[in-house]
Amino acid sequence: MNPTAFDDIRPYHDEELPAVYEELIADPAFQKAVSSIMPGVPFEAIAQKMRSCRTKLEFQKAFCYGLLWNIVKECASGLTIDHSALPDKEKPYTYISNHRDIILDSGFLSILLLDLDMSTVEIAIGDNLLIYPWIKKVVRINKSFIVQRALTMRQMLEASALMSNYMHYTIRDKKQSIWIAQREGRAKDSNDRTQDSVLKMLAMGGEGSVLERLAEMNIAPLSLSYEYDPCDYLKAQEFQLKRDVEGYKKSTQDDLLNMKTGLFGFKGRVHFQVAELINDDLLKLDASLPKTELFACVSALIDRKIHANYRLYPGNYVACDLLDGTTTFAGNYSAEEKQTFEDYIAGQLDKISIPNKDVEFLREKLLVMYANPVINYLAASR
Missing domain, CATH: 3.40.1130 (Glycerol-3-phosphate (1)-acyltransferase)
Incomplete structure (x- = not known):
């Protein structure tokens, strides 16, 4: 050619x-x-x-x-x-x-x-x-x-x-x-x-x-x-909007906000x-x-x-345990690291401002984002 x-x-x-x-x-x-x-x-x-x-x-x-x-x-x-x-x-x-x-x-x-x-x-x-x-x-x-x-x-x-x-x-x-x-x-x-x-x-x-x-x-x-x-909170927000708003699609302004948030x-x-x-x-x-x-x-x-x-961080393991309500991965993080991650998730949730904000749903979506690398890493390492 x-x-x-x-x-x-x-x-x-x-x-x-x-x-x-x-x-x-x-x-x-x-x-x-x-x-x-x-x-x-x-x-x-x-x-x-x-x-x-x-x-x-x-x-x-x-x-x-x-x-x-x-x-x-x-x-x-x-x-x-x-x-x-x-x-x-x-x-x-x-x-x-x-x-x-x-x-x-x-x-x-x-x-x-x-x-x-x-x-x-x-x-x-x-x-x-x-x-x-x-x-x-x-x-x-x-x-x-x-x-x-x-x-x-x-x-x-x-x-x-x-x-x-x-x-x-x-x-x-x-x-x-x-x-x-x-x-x-x-x-x-x-x-x-x-x-x-x-x-x-x-x-x-x-x-x-x-x-x-x-x-x-x-x-x-x-x-x-x-x-x-x-951009984790923007992704979680998008999950709820897609759930609640029929035919929801991101706008050009949404793309720009994602780019700016990701950068800085x-x-x-x-x-x-x-x-x-x-x-x-x-x-x-x-x-x-x-x-x-x-x-x-x-x-x-x-x-x-x-x-x-993957390189896994304490937060990835904390997210897994918080999702399951267990301490399976407690050996991979300290009490201080767990608190730091929980505070981070709470702070990201606070940034979301949408009608009928479903905090439990949004929190779960955020935790899943950080837990999935652990789940996939363990499956690939078997």
């Missing part, structure tokens, strides 16, 4: 950046957004710094790297990665991970990779999040490619095939790593499961059998473990654990299985790797 076929979805080429910078610099909405993110910094100084970035990587190092580590400093208790399962720093990988934060999952991965002297990832991002024209431009400067949503069935098939071919081209020809979530949207209850549709999309491109096409992508399951999810809310400790490639496991599967069964087997394989590599 001719690489120009990807022009509408790919990140910008480095030679396109100067023109895009000028469009952004002239955009009042972009100026306003930058002023809120970097208050006190003259916009002209930011514009000059942008113009000096000749490549996407230079832009990321000049702007994103410092901003993201600053978020860690202000809004987390640390950010770590263990990449030792994949020692080859030159090889391109497709990191498939559970999805916790709209922006930070891929952003944190990129700055962690930079600190390992590795290249940043290209990022799959849904066009539903590209609310303003300037956001679409910024994400494409930031090495994102666009996942098209809200299409007819026929358009969806065409868009999926195009994206799959682009991802294979990126791994095979550009030798560039990719990050993609294991499912569309975040798992609201933290019960992380790979959607077969993501794997079906990946297997549309490339050559050979389904398993050979997947192996070509060098899939590395990645486990993201946030001690606290700043407190996250506690954050750890990224990379698993070995699944290539050898793929070759052990029965290639003669019906495709539906084959994709289900690969999804289950990725899930096991993600679940087995």
Whole structure:
């Protein structure tokens, strides 16, 4: 496939950046957004710094790297990665991970990779999040490619095939790593499961059998473990609204609030654990299985790797015991840690302001979010 076929979805080429910078610099909405993110910094100084970035990587190092580590400093208790399962720093990988934060999952991965002297990832991002024209431009400067949503069935098939071919081209020809979530949207209850549709999309491109096409992508399951999810109360609130309001759907303003809360809310400790490639496991599967069964087997394989590599925190164990009314996991937390977590949950509940607020229901939803990683970890470790 001719690489120009990807022009509408790919990140910008480095030679396109100067023109895009000028469009952004002239955009009042972009100026306003930058002023809120970097208050006190003259916009002209930011514009000059942008113009000096000749490549996407230079832009990321000049702007994103410092901003993201600053978020860690202000809004987390640390950010770590263990990449030792994949020692080859030159090889391109497709990191498939559970999805916790709209922006930070891929952003944190990129700055962690930079600190390992590795290249940043290209990022799959849904066009539903590209609310303003300037956001679409910024994400494409930031090495994102666009996942098209809200299409007819026929358009969806065409868009999926195009994206799959682009991802294979990126791994095979550009030798560039990719990050993609294991499912569309975040798992609201933290019960992380790979959607077969993501794997079906990946297997549309490339050559050979389904398993050979997947192996070509060098899939590395990645486990993201946030001690606290700043958006947990918004997710719980959404559960009640979906229960109580027929046809409830989040608005654009809701998406913006989720992005802002995820960015600037407190996250506690954050750890990224990379698993070995699944290539050898793929070759052990029965290639003669019906495709539906084959994709289900690969999804289950990725899930096991993600679940087995969670880093669990005291709050996860406390949530399990509070849900069941037991002390099964009491050896994994102190009385003080239990109190801290209970106080945290009470504080998050207080943030919810909706009609007919069902505190018991909301509390249970919050506890389930923190308990599910333990449940899945134990099942994967058997």
